[in-house]
Amino acid sequence: MLKHIHLENFKAQQATDLDFSKINVLTGFNSTGKTTVIQSLAFVKQSLQKKELSFNDYLLRLGDYREVVSRHDTDLPIRISVTLDGDAEELQYSLEASMGGVVESFAVDGEEGWKWDSRTDGAVEASGRLFFPIAAGGYGGGVFTSPDPAKTMQEQKRTMGWFENMLYLSSNRGFTKYNYPLLAGKPTVEDISNRTGDSSALEEWLSNLIIYRINEAKRYPAMEAQLDRMTDRLSSLGVEISPYVMSGPSVVIDLAESGMWVSAVNSGYGVNQSVASIVLGSLSEPGSLVMIEEPETHLHPRFQRAMAKILADFTKEGKRVLITSHSDHVLQELRKLVLAGTVPEEDVKVYHFAKEDRITRASEIDVTDEAALRELFS
Incomplete structure (x- = not known):
């Protein structure tokens, strides 16, 4: 580390x-x-x-x-x-x-x-x-x-x-529809940039990485505890997510508000942009370095404090955290x-x-x- x-x-x-x-x-x-x-x-x-x-x-x-x-x-x-x-x-x-x-x-x-x-x-x-x-x-x-x-x-x-x-999030991103097929294995930047071009490579890679990690956690019982912790952490910010693959194919991540599904692009910035850090930080490997620029961006002060607790929790799982913050x-x-x-x-x-x-x-x-x-x- x-x-x-x-x-x-x-x-x-x-x-x-x-x-x-x-x-x-x-x-x-x-x-x-x-x-x-x-x-x-x-x-x-x-x-x-x-x-x-x-x-x-x-x-x-x-x-x-x-x-x-x-x-x-x-x-x-x-x-x-x-x-x-x-x-x-x-x-x-x-x-x-x-x-x-x-x-x-x-x-x-x-x-x-x-x-x-x-x-x-x-x-x-x-x-x-x-x-x-x-x-x-x-x-x-x-x-x-x-x-x-x-x-x-x-x-x-x-x-x-x-x-x-190493996980680097230059800003916390929420994700919605991407015209890119979900890979069977862990997505590589090269695979994505070959199909989408450099301008969207990072967003495509992160979106597919989120889906891959969630699906991986669902497939392997040993990762169930990580998935549960991820869910609890998102809940502390009032967030539920529903990732799936549409026909097309496209990757979609929806958010749930009061039991109703809402497209990520139609949710508030604070919630929307915290999804990537919490999902990928929760499901990253022990020993990983999680780097996030200003994880508090667009969050209410109460949720900023909750985010600090979530980041501290990451370290209890053998990860290290490096952030910039104002x-x-x-x-x-x-x-x-x-x-x-x-x-x-x-x-x-x-x-x-x-x-x-x-x-x-x-x-x-x-x-x-x-x-x-x-x-x-x-």
Whole structure:
């Protein structure tokens, strides 16, 4: 699970190090770099899945290198390093991107075990090619420096699985009709984008992923408890859902209000846009990172507090949560959960972001300090 992230020259993050726990909240004024942290992880995920640097794909559209690198200085490298807690080891994947090529490395407990450098003399691969997912798949690529390459490859595969299971919701979405057949297996972005085009790939993928996960939970009795928890969480926001596949075929998700079915597009934004986070967060795999930008969006203060409790519940199932938030209600509810002993204090980290001269700086805030939390919004 996510333990630490190091960022250099990624947008406004010139030199940022953040430690993570189970529940992580990034707060601060608009445009201070909160989303940038989440985007850095999404950028790595979509790049690894494409096996090449991918600034513009289904999760993110960031522009070109010049637009992404700090101060638009193309002489600077972008560095992103992600550290995970393994079962017994600490796993670290590092990516350095520059106009001249890419450098990847993978370490176990601080000892480098694998490396790829496109700038090496004689390298004939494209400068933006990533070899980590290829090596993790057992197909070679890069150089193993570990005395036990087989074990390193196994840890690489686990790390790739962690990135693939990462859930990123740039806004909470409700879903209605999509002209796309429901896949028998877990939907891939490639399958969807090949049929629908990039403009709707994310929405199509998330819609089909929701249906897939719900149907999977219905098929397997062992997942029944997850489905029940998902239903209870939606109910705490006054939501019932009815997903099904129409002839056409199309995927449809309806909401229920007082026993009457209502198309998701005709429901309120707050309810509509919370469905994706609660369904996918509830049914995601243990060990997954659930990233949501402003989960309180369009919600009444009472439901914002309920959402904070739901996010805390995710962590009891072995997941980690990373959100951006502008909500005093979310932070104060987390504070109450900690003070009540429902959530251990060490399980919550709150970072306040501020920008000075186009450089983001993050400072940690004590979640139990009511005055400090209120000052954030004064």
